[in-house]
Amino acid sequence: MRVLVAEDHRVLARTVATGLRRRAMAVDIARTGDEAERMCLHTAYDVIVLDRDLPVMSGDEVCRRLRDLDDAPRILMVTAAGELTDKVYGLDALGADDYLAKPFDFDELVARVRALSRRAPKPPLVLLRRGPLILDATRHEASVDGRALDLTPKEFAVLHLLLAADGTPVHHDELVRTVWDENLDPRTSAVRATVSRLRGKLGDPGLIVADKGEGYRLCD
Numbered sequence: 264m265r266v267l268v269a270e271d272h273r274v275l276a277r278t279v280a281t282g283l284r285r286r287a288m289a290v291d292i293a294r295t296g297d298e299a300e301r302m303c304l305h306t307a308y309d310v311i312v313l314d315r316d317l318p319v320m321s322g323d324e325v326c327r328r329l330r331d332l333d334d335a336p337r338i339l340m341v342t343a344a345g346e347l348t349d350k351v352y353g354l355d356a357l358g359a360d361d362y363l364a365k366p367f368d369f370d371e372l373v374a375r376v377r378a379l380s381r382r383a384p385k386p387p388l389v390l391l392r393r394g395p396l397i398l399d400a401t402r403h404e405a406s407v408d409g410r411a412l413d414l415t416p417k418e419f420a421v422l423h424l425l426l427a428a429d430g431t432p433v434h435h436d437e438l439v440r441t442v443w444d445e446n447l448d449p450r451t452s453a454v455r456a457t458v459s460r461l462r463g464k465l466g467d468p469g470l471i472v473a474d475k476g477e478g479y480r481l482c483d
Contacts, residue, residue, distance in 0.1 A: 264380050265289045265441060267311040267336070269299035269325065271318055279312065282369055283376070287403065287416040287423070289442055296320025300328055308336040309380045312372070313359070315342040330358040337379035339363060339372075391426035393481050396470070398426050407465050417442060418461045421454075425471065425481045432477035 266288050270276035273294075280290040291306070293299035296317040303311065311329070315322035322340065329335045340359035361375050391398045398405040398419075405412045405422060414422065420442040424433055438454050458479055462468040472480055 264309045264377075265291075265307070266376060267291050267293060267299065267302055267306070267308045269293040269296070269311060269317060269322065270314045270341070271295065271316075272314075279369070279372065283373070285416055286373055287420045288376075289420070289440075294318075296322060296325045299325050303329055303332070303336060307334060310337045310339060310376050312339050312341055312376065315340060326359055337361075339375055339379060341365060341367070391423070393426055393429065394470070396422075396426060396465075396481070398423055407467075407470075410466075412464055414461070414464065415457075417453075417457050418464065421457055421461060425479060428480065430480055430482075432474045432480040434478035437478070 264287075266283055268276050268280050268283070268290060270279065270292070271294050276292050276294070280292050283290045291302060291308075293302050297320045299311065299313065299317065299322075300320065302308075313322045313325060317325065322342075326338055326340065329338060338359045339361045341363050343365045360379055363372060363375060391400070395408040396405070397407075400423060403419065405414060405419060421438060424438065424441055435454055443453065458471060458473075462471050465471070470482055472482055474480060
């Protein structure tokens with residue numbers, strides 16, 4: 264899942280982004296409303312956590328503009344205004360998909376982000392199987408031959424993407440774009456290192472095959 268956190272409070276933005284990354288989400292941060300709109304025009308986000316009180320362009324205006332996109336992200340509006348009238352305005356007049364008042368509980372934020380991602384036109388499969396591999400995206404659990412795997416968020420996300428591809432090669436650039444965020448240098452060895460560690464944890468290096476020029480794919 265790819266998420267954009269549009270929040271001008273640096274500490275809060277960094278805290279939310281770090282927490283979501285630990286839940287195996289790829290997260291980018293926008294500090295202003297115009298930056299948030301520009302990033303959504305160039306990147307297909309599943310969900311945007313959008314603060315209403317953004318500089319340059321308000322979150323309200325960003326929400327209105329994103330609603331006109333053909334493939335708009337789901338919008339979780341976040342604001343310090345918690346009155347019912349504010350919630351109704353955000354959901355009805357602005358077209359937000361959900362509304363969360365500050366201060367909020369982080370676990371509730373995560374639950375709402377995940378719920379919004381499931382509302383997408385093509386919801387992701389939550390239970391994936393291929394050969395000896397089983398991955399449960401809801402429980403965030405994976406196993407091979409019945410043995411539970413202790414995976415980092417990045418390893419879990421890579422395995423999820425490879426399983427979802429069902430044997431079709433997943434290109435290096437797609438792994439970077441989907442699992443990591445915009446700050447990762449595409450020339451880095453992070454993808455190869457993560458795949459290498461994942462192979463070791465699977466116990467069978469042959470389960471993940473590198474197709475030269477095509478990417479990585481799973482074998483049965």
